[in-house]
Amino acid sequence: MVIATLQQIIDERISFLKEQINQENKPQVNSTFQVQIYAIRSVDDMENVEFIIKENKALLRNNKDVHESDRLFAELDGLEWLQRQIERYS
Numbered sequence: 001m002v003i004a005t006l007q008q009i010i011d012e013r014i015s016f017l018k019e020q021i022n023q024e025n026k027p028q029v030n031s032t033f034q035v036q037i038y039a040i041r042s043v044d045d046m047e048n049v050e051f052i053i054k055e056n057k058a059l060l061r062n063n064k065d066v067h068e069s070d071r072l073f074a075e076l077d078g079l080e081w082l083q084r085q086i087e088r089y090s
Contacts (some may be wrong), residue, residue, distance in 0.1 A: 006046075006089040013081065014040060028070070035071055036078035046090075049083045 004012075017037050021030045043049055053076060060072045 004089075006085060009085050009089065010040060010082070013085075032070070032074040032077075035074035036081075039075040039078035040082050043079070043082060046082075046086050049079055049086060053079050053083060 014037055017033045021033050043052065056072050056076050056079065060069060060076070063069050063072065
């Protein structure tokens with residue numbers, strides 16, 4: 001049985017997202033993957049993930065810009081994935 005640490009799972013996810021970035025994708029798709037990578041990497045305190053998610057959801061509710069909404073949705077995808085992993089491995 002293999003026991004993975006949270007950091008190993010995060011590293012695997014980032015590697016997976018990097019592999020998804022390629023020239024055949026539309027630029028928006030590659031941008032989404034890059035935003036998710038950044039969102040996951042930018043969390044320096046795992047206890048703040050829930051707060052960051054709530055903050056992004058509040059920004060999303062008040063946002064009128066389509067491009068900003070796309071970025072916030074991509075960040076939320078990455079952060080919500082991270083939150084599930086934190087709950088799973090903690």
